[in-house]
Amino acid sequence: MADQVELSSPPFDSVSQVRFSPTNPDHLLVSAWDTTVRFYDVATNEQKAKFDHRAAVLSCLFGDSTHAYSGCLDTGVRELDLTTEKVTSLGQHSNSVSALSYAREINTLISGSWDQSLRFWDPRAPKAETSNHTLPERVYHMDIVNNTLVVSMASRLFHIYDVRRMSEPAQTRESSLKFMTRSLACMADGQGYAIGSVEGRIGVEYFNPSPEIQDKKYAFKCHRQNIDDVDHVWPVNALAFHPVHNTFASAGSDGTVSIWDHKVKKRLRQYPKYASAIPSIAFNCDGTRLAVGVSYTWDEGDEGLKKEGGTVRAVWVRKVGDEVKPRAAG
Template identity: 35%
Template sequence: MSNFPGLRNPVVANQNPNKSVEVVQPPSDSVSSLSFSPKGNFLVATSWDKEVRCWEILETGSLNSVPRAMISHDQPVLCSTWKDDGTTVFSGGCDKQVKMWPLMSGGQPFTVAMHDAPVKQLAWVPEMNLLVTGSWDRTLRYWDTRQPNPVHIQQLPGPCDALTVQHPLMVVGTRTADRNLVIFNLQNPQIEFKRITSPLKYQTRCVAAFPDQQGFLVGSLEGRVGVHHIDDSQQSNNFTFKCHREGNMLYSVNSLNFHPVHHTFATAGSDGGFGFWDKDNKQRLKAMARCSQPIPCSTFNSDGSIFAYATCYDWSKGEECYNPATAKTHIFLHKPQESEVKAKPRTGTSIRK
């Protein structure tokens, strides 16, 4: 087990200590997912207020957000993803359905997938022209959106909490006592490739496949991230490191995002902090100042020039710590500097044992 070096994030009672650009007209309740279009700076947020919102982010010297469209579900919305051509958004949640929204053509949303419990994760796989949906009903389902029934239902060892795809690699994090991570080779999607126990001791919150498909990151409730390779011959390169912690306080790692150009990655957590890391050189590149509320989700845009993150109360400290006067929802846009997200030469002193 290793520590990335660097100073702890400073604790500040500030909604926006990093002077990020705030998105206008944010949701009225906590944000559950953020996703950028792969073809332009269109940002979609899903929320516990049952809404799916889209903004266009304009880069005209500074960043500006323009609300473009919004649709509703019958229950809180938990997840979203885009089709690879940037025309269409998928959203799923507690109403147990997935809606397909032809956003760019101005079309109306319609249901394309159903589960027996809330839908927690979505992934569009362009290589297969299929939508993968993960649910708390302990199944993955693969959908051809032109057909009413799934083309395959895959049983899972527990409720699906996390999902990541870099074709042909897919990794699913499940909520089980032994913290199962299920690995699939999507060239043979109906058979588990491998099932492992998470290298972390507590419940999995998020996973992110390496851009080269050779492994994945996993984040958990304990403020720790695991770096794990698929090939058994690479197991000596696996390690875990501490991140979203303050003294004896452990905070959930809620989001893991690889930079689309530099292939470094960002973490965001319930401590209100986010930062940028280099797994290959085992270095922390930049720790940003902590916001006064947790960060439940984050994402890069398609070229990595914008990092979007939400702040809101995430109920991790229970109802007794909820203060409606301060628990406002915000979505922020950060423009990473190259020094924050581009790998630096390894120094040999980058890890504290």
């Protein structure tokens, strides 16, 4: 397909996260259960570096153009030097590191863990960990827009923080969806966020606590299909907002990616189905490409793997066009 390319040398095991550089539209990180983080130039389809870890890598992201970070099943938070391929340990949690965010406004790396804590890191400081914040539950997902950090936890709990004042959350919420949160992404315009759950639903939420703004929040069903009169429901594994148009993409265990305009509550496009589940997606910084990590997500254990006939592992990079632009309301 001319509109998308499959990256050469993908991971050997399931993809955990795909993340583009905040400044270079061609630079992509892919973390995986094969204990690696791979750094690609998607324009030339070339793997520029590979970072080996001691255990599965659950999360990765760029700090700046030459440094990236990884969060690992072995509890470690590491800095990856993209030029020298050197891996530096910044420190550890007391359980696996499930999520990473980078607060650009205060130049701080934030890690979230199943140990029920957030830790803040300044990689340039002699002691990299600058603060530690205890939470009521295990951290599943995080995303940040400007200074607003959204943390999704077990028991469907959400904390919303101003990263400049971490003494307490600015807001505490319970998920508007009935089942476990599987994905989270903040709107590009800073107004709110979207969440996806294991039972094929997406919720659209707004930060402003005023009743008239809260009235705008809603949830809808997606990543579902009726096959032979049986409703099949798949988890919504990943969400990503377009950096320019503020529409968003959702990806599920059904192997599909859809583009949504949440303002007019319409689906703009569904791309052709991929060969397996999709654990992670990301738009690049100028919104011209969408990376799609494709691999079995173990929703159905070994049985599902047998049914699929072995593990598919691929990362596709798709060119995006007018289908991500919002439709004129009305």
